[in-house]
Amino acid sequence: MIITDVVCPFCGCLCDDLVIEVENDEIKTVRNACKLGASKFLKHKKNRKKKPIIRENGNEKEVDFDEAYDYAVKLLLNSTRCLIYGLSNTSNEAIEYAVKIAELLRGYIDNTSTVCHGPSVVSYQTVGYPSCTLGDVKNRADLIIYWGCNPLNAHPRHLSRYSLYPRGLFTERGFLDRKLIVIDVRETDTAKIATKFLRIEPNKDYELISAMRAILNGLEIKQEKIAGVRIEEIYEVIDMMKSCKFGILFFGMGLTQTYGRDRTIDNAISLVIDLNKYTKFSIMMMRGHYNVTGANQVLAWLTGFPYAVDFSRGYPRYNPGETSAVDVLARREVDSAIIVAADPISNFPRESIKHLLSIPYINIDPFYNLSARYAKIYIPTKIVGIEVEGTAYRMDNIPIRLRKVIENNELPSDEEVLKNIYERLIENEDIIEKRYCVRSAE
Amino acid sequence: MKILLKNGIVYDPLSNVKGERMDILVENGKIVEKFSSERDVKIIDCSNKVIMPGGIDIHSHIAGGKVNAGRIMRPEDHMYYIKEIEGRIHSGTGYSLPSTWLTGYLYARMGYTFVATPAMPPLSARHTHEELRSIPIIDKTAYTLFGNNWFVFKYVKEKNYEKLSAFVSFILKSVKGFAIKIVNPGGDEAWAWGGNVKSLDDTVPNFDVTPREIIEGLIRANEILNLPHSIHIHTINLGRPGNYKDTIETIRIAGKFENKKRQVMHITHIQFHSYGGTSWKDFESKSEEIVKELERYKNVTFDIGFVLFGETTTMTADGPMEYYLSRLTGLKWQNLGIEIETSPGVTPIIYRKNSPVHSIQFAIGLEIALLSNPWRYCLTTDHPNGAPFIRYPEIIAMLMFKKFRDKIISRANQAIRSRAIIESIDRELDLYEIAIITRASAAKILGLEDKIGTIKPGYDANIAVYDLNPEKIDFHSVIRAFSRAYLTIKDGEIVVKEGRIVREIYGKTFYVEPLIEEDVEKKIYEDLDYFFKRFYSVNLANYPLDTIYLTNPVKIKTETKIKEITI
Known part of the structure; x- marks a missing residue:
């Protein structure tokens, strides 16, 4: 028996297009799922x-x-x-x-x-949470930022189903219509495919966000490097953010569990709210379970x-x-x-x-x-x-x-x-x- | 269980009972003329007490994605109102955003037994129904959002009303909705790119339709499907100075249509749409113009959306408006764009007495209510946008006593004297008229007068008894009585006794199922397949929800032969 439209109970992506072949109450094959999702189905009898x-x-x-x-x-x-x-x-x-x-x-x-994501919840109680659904990202987003997360390994189908690769109504050419910025402390697999990768020093996210907000609000920064990133690169990223039509910032544990915790997220959300003066920008937590x-x-x-x-x-x-x-x-x-x-x-x-x-x-x-x-x-x-x-x-x-x-x-x-x-x-x-x-x- | 409410003073506008002393008999959840036997009757003395049908709130955001987003965002709001657990009666928190258990209790305590939550995005309908499922006591229903749906844009542009009706019927069936709700038609789509629509004839970016066409198209679909309620519309430019012109334009659209049984358009929270002036500096009340226009178009009904002074949360499916408001106040802001369908937002607000704008907003609600025929409108605050629903008793007192009104006006900003007309209005509503605007007109406007809103024999026993003697009333006693019902009877069970919840039961959930010809319905399958495969982020098979999410579902069937109608 083949069951279609199965929802994957693994990560926060909840992909709902799995096709599963079942024979005598045994799961034989799992199609469309990522490695993580498939193993949950195939190995569900282990450790019970x-x-x-x-x-x-x-x-x-x-x-x-x-x-x-x-x-x-x-x-x-x-x-x-x-x-x-x-x-x-x-x-x-x-x-x-x-x-x-x-x-x-x-x-x-x-x-x-x-x-x-406790700190994220606390910070959205302070400043709010301008967000959207993943389908909106799929149809509209031409700028995607992953900050402190590595979806290629943790949410493997996030990029292909919702953010970078899918073709939507206003993003007919898929990834050709989009830009990807990754901000992380190490060069992750996701960073390798990014249009722009900012490698920052650990625990300095708050500094970088503050600098970005300062630039966005018209202040000039005299330092050469902020959080280990050259100032020209920050200007470049800000330009990309301001000139996009629909931007989205996904953030993960890398941002919530660094120094400053909810204050860092607080600042990141404020950055997104500031960006809405120029264009449409949203923010979303990368939820795990x-x-x-x-x-x-x-x-x-x-x-x-x-x-x-x-x-x-x-x-x-x-x-x-x-x-x-x-x-x-x-x-x-x-x-x-x-x-x-x-x-x-x-x-x-x-x-x-x-x-x-x-x-x-x-x-x-x-x-x-x-x-x-x-x-x-x-x-x-x-x-x-x-x-x-x-x-x-x-x-x-x-x-x-x-x-x-x-x-x-x-x-x-x-x-x-x-x-x-x-x-x-x-x-x-x-x-x-x-x-x-x-x-x-x- | 048999209950005899003895000698109460009954106000029941739908059966034309105007403060007569009567006995009300309840048996097996229904109102009866005579008991089957005289044994085991619980007799309750109601002399010098007012009896009304259970209250009906036609527009109150009590459940759904944005309500809960508001709850998560505003823990401070939950400190203003708390309720302890008492035996099997649950606890809860929240003043403008009460938690679900508390919502049911607070409504029941005011004698309300039916509430409609007005903005359910089809994609997150399951969330709305999950929350409704855990709201005790009251009956509930949910209106479904259509005003910014890509399918609607497509069919309206093609002028294909057959497919549009088929689509509306498919969605209502799939998500168990009750009516067509339109919020800022086209505006949310523009907001997805950071813009908005400014007039009814602006074009929606990329879709080549105008808000006017969307409204007209959906009225057509509504009439073709013969739904019990008309379209429920929150028109464009909410809360902006000078928006009364757009409201008048919207009302005029109804002139093209006719329905013998009911209205063809229900304008919601009309207070937020009756502003004059060109900026916040010369902001003024245009209630007279709006009322005049409403007098001309009898097939439009409305609810008020009163504003009261104090802190509350605003939430609407009108995303751009919430952004605009949050930038004005500088308070936290939440946006919840929903792909293809809508884009709600949430932000807190504090209505201040010393603010000229807020004082005029406060006045406009009262002006429209006092200048209009009670059968045309319902009492709402667009909970929680104007004020939390637990403040309805204050509004009732203000409508009934000029003295009380004047007391509040004297404390408000003096702009209320020069740029509003509330001071010159002497009208005072009586209890019968209050019963109309809180019960009868809502039942009629919803098209449910054969099921709720009256205490005729044969109807469900939803009754409110207030400890109020109509011969000796002042505003103190009115506020006290309406805040805490002496008795609330829901489906024949006593759930509230002297303002205390004594029993928890679960009410009904109403939804419509419009039946159309199968081959007409099949015509949209191709489009559905295409849209879901290409644009949605969930599969079509995982989109509809079944009745396990509904408590005691009540299906209202309507039948149409689309082919026989000349569109």
Whole structure:
């Protein structure tokens, strides 16, 4: 059987033109996908478990799903502060239940953008975010800038599907109609195909952006080099920016995680807003996980805030740096956690991991990853986009419904697991009420 | 569940009930004439209380991509209004941009049971419906944006109204929309290159059509498809001095068309389109001219879009206007261009009492409302553009009491005296007229008067009871009563009791499904294939959404034989 128009659940590009050949519930071939996407489909059976695992006194034992839910609920009811973290590799439907659980338990909820594009979100709360969709880039953009990102390796089809190569209504000749500028600290594969490559010194992005804004706003710069880039080159790039018809600046971790963080992005967005005086210019984050945008969106419509939400006062509160997962763990403030579709043990700071390892936590993930190996209880689930349907958001906030390619009757989906836990918590509502509602206790 | 609302003072304009003492009977979610049996009836004494049908908001941005973009962009807004979790009733934050759970609760608390979100880009319709799905209590619907769609440009240019209607019907079906919404026709396409359209006869760059042709074409498609609502239009040059001329031009387009059942054009937030003057310095009210024109063209309806003093967020699918506004205020700005379809924007604004422009804007809304026939318009603030919807009670009080109006006017900038006429208007609306502009006219304009907006037997039991004695009212008691309904009954369930949410249920979602001949529909398939392959960034197969995103979907079918109509 050949399934067409399959959506790839790997990166923020959410390519929706995959063609997959399935035989007896086995994926045989994957067409149109990049290496990363294809391997997710072809190797989806690797590193999976069929039963939940509970760890007690150093022993592992496999249990039924019902037992696992009860155990998880008991664990949560015995703790006073819970952290829910992850959510970027699952569907919106599952995220909604995660928010409901966090609210009920007066816990923290955070998604992976906290260690990724968190600074970008913070900065767009300061200056705004003039953006567009990838289809707009495809049809109109004649100047593309990649700053601090290497899409050729990280989002392999980004260039061919959306930015440099596709032919749109006003870009009929494809890449011949466009210019590509890459700004990075090293000559990446993307930089090799650029019309113009600016190699800057590490951590000096803020300086370069400030210089660009100064030039754009009519000031003269007397230095010869800024951030390791010759001043003539900066003038040249500014000319290219001003004279284009429709420009777009894509930025990645290289910009968000350098010195200055949200202030750097703040400056970059301001540069784009300034450019709109001369021409049409937009900016876009290169989101990593396929539904990290969705995690931000769902949290925002249910609580009002995109990430790092704290329910301890009974209503949503937001203060990244105080209520974000890394900080909450480092301050040793939580005594239980639910990790959904993420692997914090492999990428959090040491202090945070230390505390996470010392508390009992529940891991809900299709794959048996590093975090799952230290969880008090691990619940395996279906892979969203391969074994179950769900909604996800592309990096430009376009919602796409992920498809089911093969059957898996052995495992529940993330949504079902979280729904089961939520419903069982509701059954114990009186315990929670007693603990948290001082008013009703009085 | 059976409920008897005893001895209330009922205002129900659609059944012509004008403050009569009546009993209202509710059984199994419907209003009934007689209970099936007298057992287990919950009797609620409503003497000296006002009973109205559940409120209807015809234009309020409560869900969708740009609303949520606003939520993400403005965490400061969420500090102004918070709600704690209470048992099974959820928490929420947000004043001008309440989170979804809170949106449902706040509307229900004011006695509202139906809200339409007015600007859904087809490409991100799934997002709008996902948010609507998590808004509790109220019934909801979404209008779909068409004014800047490349398909529309193409068919309008070819004057191929058959294909245009087929396309509109395809999109409405695919994205579960309710009506044709037009925002700044052609302007957003120009904005994709940083420009805008300046008049109705400007040409849209690269597409060789004019805003006037787009509006006319879409009215035609709307009439051919026989949709329940007319086109819902936000015309060009919103918020610019001197734009009243464009509004008058737009109203005149309706003169070419006729429909016996309903209006052919609904102009939304007309207050933002009634400005005179040539710059911000000689900015003035042109409400009289607009009202005069509206008197001549009876087949146009409108809603007001009141402005109230205070901080709020503006959001519209009119991208260039948001950029222009953000450069005026210097505040943060968000643009969300959507390929091929539209280009919304978001920016915060603070309406100040000491600003001459804001004071005149405030006056214009009241002037138009007070000079017009209540059956022609609905009360809106274009939430959150003019003010958040939770401030409707203040507007109601201002329309009902000149004394209250004057109090606010005396605090506003003195330009309100010289460049607006609000002071000379003595009219005060009564409760019956308030019931018209918040309920009856909206139901009628939407073309849903057979489903919502009244408390006749047989209708769904959507009822608001306000603790208000019509014989002894002043503006304090009106604001208090309308802010916190004594009771809100939704589908026969008591959801609000004395201003507190007591139950969470989920309302209906309305959408239309225009049926046309299959072979006519097939004619656009080739174009769809071509456009999606060449220009869209998603595949056609992943574009339509199904009803799993809708809570209790209600399909409104319309049937047309396009071939039999001479176009």
